[in-house]
Amino acid sequence: MSNPTLNDRSLGWLRFLWDKATTPDDWSDQGEPHVWWDRYSQPPMCAFPRFDLAETGYVLPVMCEATPAWREVYVRIADELIRRYVSFWGAVDWCTLIGPDPYVDRYPPEWLAVVPESMRGRYAMPGWTANGVEPWGLQPDPVGADGNLFYRGWLNLLLGIRRYISGEAREHEPFEVTGYRNRQFTWTHARMARYLSAQFAARPQGPHCENTKIWPFCCSAATLGLQLYDGLVGEDTHAPVPDWIDYVRRHYTAETADGELDWFALYYDPMIAEAMILPGPVSAYSALTVLHYLQPQDRAWTERLYGQAVRRLGWSDPTIPVTQLADDPQMLSTAYWMAREVGDDVTEARLREVVETTMSPRFFGAENDRFGFFYGHDEPWPRGQLSATLMLTECGGPGACARVFTAPNTAMHTEPTLTGVDYPRLAIRGARYDPARAVLDIDTAAGSPSSRGQVTTVTVEQLHDPAAVTVTVDGHRCDRWRVTAPDALSIDIDIDTHHVEVATTTHRSRP
Structure with a gap:
């Protein structure tokens, strides 16, 4: 499902x-x-x-x-x-x-x-x-x-x-x-x-x-x-x-x-x-x-x-x-x-x-x-x-x-989280961390149609080891990302409909 x-x-x-x-x-x-x-x-x-x-x-x-x-x-x-x-x-x-x-x-x-x-x-x-x-x-x-x-x-x-x-x-x-x-x-x-x-x-x-x-x-x-x-x-x-x-x-x-x-x-x-x-x-x-x-x-x-x-x-x-x-x-x-x-x-x-x-x-x-x-x-x-x-x-x-x-979902507060989205130019249809797969799934869309094709940057925080992740966009391995903090990385992506996966080993829970 x-x-x-x-x-x-x-x-x-x-x-x-x-x-x-x-x-x-x-x-x-x-x-x-x-x-x-x-x-x-x-x-x-x-x-x-x-x-x-x-x-x-x-x-x-x-x-x-x-x-x-x-x-x-x-x-x-x-x-x-x-x-x-x-x-x-x-x-x-x-x-x-x-x-x-x-x-x-x-x-x-x-x-x-x-x-x-x-x-x-x-x-x-x-x-x-x-x-x-x-x-x-x-x-x-x-x-x-x-x-x-x-x-x-x-x-x-x-x-x-x-x-x-x-x-x-x-x-x-x-x-x-x-x-x-x-x-x-x-x-x-x-x-x-x-x-x-x-x-x-x-x-x-x-x-x-x-x-x-x-x-x-x-x-x-x-x-x-x-x-x-x-x-x-x-x-x-x-x-x-x-x-x-x-x-x-x-x-x-x-x-x-x-x-x-x-x-x-x-x-x-x-x-x-x-x-x-x-x-x-x-x-x-x-x-x-x-x-x-x-x-x-x-x-x-x-x-x-x-x-x-x-x-x-x-x-x-x-x-x-x-x-x-x-x-x-x-x-x-x-x-x-x-x-x-x-x-x-x-x-x-x-x-x-x-x-x-x-x-x-x-x-x-x-x-x-x-x-x-x-x-x-x-x-x-x-x-x-x-x-x-x-x-x-x-x-x-x-x-x-x-x-x-x-049944409030309080786990979302400590799991890997997407931040720094240039909204409303880039819209997010879905963003969910699956602990069973250790994968953050992200579905993007052009929030403003006139922004489609432009490049933007998003950040993923609350990662245990950001250097060890694998990023794929629409099923293809992506290298346009970099570690920006001990628990975070940033990804460059063009504004459009995409499915992004950030595969982690574990994640870091914030206190």
Whole structure:
């Protein structure tokens, strides 16, 4: 069985992420994010650029399935995402949507569909974070607040992704987070994970996101970040989570007498003791929101919930056409990803057809080397929030996402590693060390078509005896390499499609 490699769509999406991450823009209160950061999708709940940052990070560890021996570009992208996340615009909602919403009685009718019917006209919309309302009062720190769970939950997950792909133990290094009126708050990854864990231990129903709403969607992302953190550093911050998942099963969802999905809560407000339940089959959309976060944490229940949801929506029934009952393409994307995970071939094929015919997949850019899903929007760039989940189906095979959290590949941190790649001129489709053969396999491509044929240099590090290796390119012995450090060598190669093998004796593990 051949090793997985990144396909053309994956390379095109990575190229666009590189553009977004490395192009300077100003996320302070004196600036504004570049227009390609998605703060347009799914208003009013998710129309903040922070959601694009969080969802952009998902593919980075999944791409490591194909290139565990080449991760430097993913680490750079993760660093740029995190740098923006802790800025003013990262927490813009918490810093500016203060107190009760003055427009609470003037929402457009389509927004009211996600407000409990009995509370319409006097209840803040999802998306209005309401920093300052009871029971918490004004809390300037977006991480240390009692509410605002979704901010620190996704930041913790993003930090965990960075920790995983880099292998660098930085969980105790302090960093600054911008809060209300530009106050700076010092946190560490370790302290944040422990704070989240303590909140779930104290509140089995889940912490608040917007004051005062508890979202299974946001909570499940936060708990997934705790699972990743524990898997990497050996702690037990995820310990309270099984009790929370049990609470979700008992209080936020219900089955019919014949074991099918009756409803799943979009969110719950403990201050009014009311859950927001979408009507009829649309309630299945609420269940879909949690699937790719909960699947690595409770596979059996999540796969049962998936089956119930797609049956309720009719998506698994080959005798009827796929119908989208709500204006939220993310949910079909999540179901499509989950169908691949569980081997539901019928549903996967049905949803793939919808994806390919209605979600506008296309390459773009001056050299047609970027890729995304445009969803019918006449815009110069694909929206990050809408493309991110779909790209998981392109960037990794079934099980790739779950393995990041249930069986993280920490061996890649000490095995021979490819560095110094002149990306994006040279792209890497695959890079993997095979310890059984003592061979590093590298598959290259022209990242920028106009660079094809030009000569570049790459470096292989963490070698035990670099002078004793054998290098072959496309099956032919290559002599265009040299030892450049006690544990490293450099190879000259032209930018094009090649298969490179670096045969070693053993490799040197870095401490």
